Amino acid sequence: MDLTTLGGQFIGIIPLGDIVLYFTTFNLFMFAAVLVFTVLIAISRTESQVEAQFGTLKDREKKVGKAEFKIRRFLAIVCGLATAGAMITGDVFDFTLFVALIGIVNIGIVAAVKEIDVLDSAFQYGIIAMIASLPLFGGAAFILASTGTLSLLEIVNIPTTTLMLFGSILLFLGVAGETGVAPFFATKAEMFRTPGSPFLLIIHLSSLMVIVRIIEILLIINKPF
Amino acid sequence: MRIGRLWNSLATPKRIPRVFSIILGLVLLAGFIVPLTYDVHQLYPRPTPQLQISEKDPLAPYDRGGVPLKEPGIVKAQYPNYAPAEGMVTGYLSPISIGVSNTTLYYGTSIYSSPGGLIDEILYYSRGFDTVLESSILMMAFVVASWVAIHFTMRRRED
Numbered sequence: 081m082d083l084t085t086l087g088g089q090f091i092g093i094i095p096l097g098d099i100v101l102y103f104t105t106f107n108l109f110m111f112a113a114v115l116v117f118t119v120l121i122a123i124s125r126t127e128s129q130v131e132a133q134f135g136t137l138k139d140r141e142k143k144v145g146k147a148e149f150k151i152r153r154f155l156a157i158v159c160g161l162a163t164a165g166a167m168i169t170g171d172v173f174d175f176t177l178f179v180a181l182i183g184i185v186n187i188g189i190v191a192a193v194k195e196i197d198v199l200d201s202a203f204q205y206g207i208i209a210m211i212a213s214l215p216l217f218g219g220a221a222f223i224l225a226s227t228g229t230l231s232l233l234e235i236v237n238i239p240t241t242t243l244m245l246f247g248s249i250l251l252f253l254g255v256a257g258e259t260g261v262a263p264f265f266a267t268k269a270e271m272f273r274t275p276g277s278p279f280l281l282i283i284h285l286s287s288l289m290v291i292v293r294i295i296e297i298l299l300i301i302n303k304p305f
Numbered sequence: 306m307r308i309g310r311l312w313n314s315l316a317t318p319k320r321i322p323r324v325f326s327i328i329l330g331l332v333l334l335a336g337f338i339v340p341l342t343y344d345v346h347q348l349y350p351r352p353t354p355q356l357q358i359s360e361k362d363p364l365a366p367y368d369r370g371g372v373p374l375k376e377p378g379i380v381k382a383q384y385p386n387y388a389p390a391e392g393m394v395t396g397y398l399s400p401i402s403i404g405v406s407n408t409t410l411y412y413g414t415s416i417y418s419s420p421g422g423l424i425d426e427i428l429y430y431s432r433g434f435d436t437v438l439e440s441s442i443l444m445m446a447f448v449v450a451s452w453v454a455i456h457f458t459m460r461r462r463e464d
Contacts, residue, residue: 096433097388097430097432098382098383099435147456151448154448155445155449158445174435177438185445188449200318201318204318208321215329226343228344231383243341246335250332253332257325257329266315266318266321270318
């Protein structure tokens with residue numbers, strides 16, 4: 081098996097010393113999609129939630145202040161760039177660093193909110209993100225120990241051992257915690273109950289894209305076919 | 306009906322860190338029965354641990370030889386063709402560290418050993434992009450923390 085089995089045509093690499101970013105058709109499509117979405121978010125304005133009130137004909141409008149708008153836009157752009165980087169990186173440790181960056185920026189996007197429920201669940205999410213950094217970096221360390229390299233372009237040629245499988249399970253658990261997928265979704269779902277929609281969407285998009293990418297990486301490491 | 310209650314309990318944000326840590330604990334326990342198969346051809350090689358100490362080398366266990374900018378030290382890279390100047394600064398010692406290493410045999414294990422040398426070689430040259438990312442994670446953490454500290458996201462008196 082080589083990288084083209086999963087990714088399609090091999091287009092090229094960006095060498096940064098030992099860290100080599102590579103492009104295949106699949107990677108490049110996800111990279112471009114994330115960048116386009118990040119640009120759309122950078123030029124858009126926040127929605128304002130309108131709530132109907134009982135006993136009166138007036139509506140209550142929840143708006144996002146200017147200072148809050150600025151910090152959220154900045155963090156959303158950083159989150160988008162980190163997601164785009166995670167799509168094309170060819171290095172396991174580099175990927176974990178991108179995921180850790182996405183995790184901390186996700187907390188920052190909702191940290192500017194003024195609703196207590198949202199802040200509480202963001203706090204719980206922060207705790208998970210902290211715990212998840214142990215399996216995340218530990219998994220990468222196991223893969224380094226059992227293969228002697230971190231570069232996916234080399235790992236793809238190395239036969240899989242049990243320790244590599246264990247390392248990739250840890251890696252997946254770490255990514256699942258950082259992005260808040262299946263059994264751990266409750267904290268993230270509560271975080272969205274706040275005005276300021278386009279910036280919150282990058283939280284969704286980043287976890288979706290990172291999950292797709294980690295599955296590709298796990299298939300590359302473990303070579304089931 | 307049991308499974309319905311299980312799903313409902315997963316919908317409470319407070320319980321999620323516990324669920325996550327239980328699953329993580331089980332996986333880590335399973336790790337004890339996994340056979341350890343370490344690769345012996347590591348990318349970043351080291352000499353035998355006690356070898357340099359027995360030779361009374363003040364830089365032990367981190368002496369990798371080399372003359373700065375003239376002769377490369379013993380550093381390997383994954384892709385040597387992308388790192389042509391690999392090993393050129395591994396032998397560098399700052400004037401303070403040269404002074405210290407002349408007075409003691411334990412210089413290599415002290416905190417002085419960080420400026421220059423192997424750590425810089427990997428952190429800033431062959432794996433330099435990781436260092437950029439690490440410091441940007443730290444910077445984002447400071448941005449978020451200082452924004453929250455300045456703006457007080459909640460009116461705390463009322464709670």
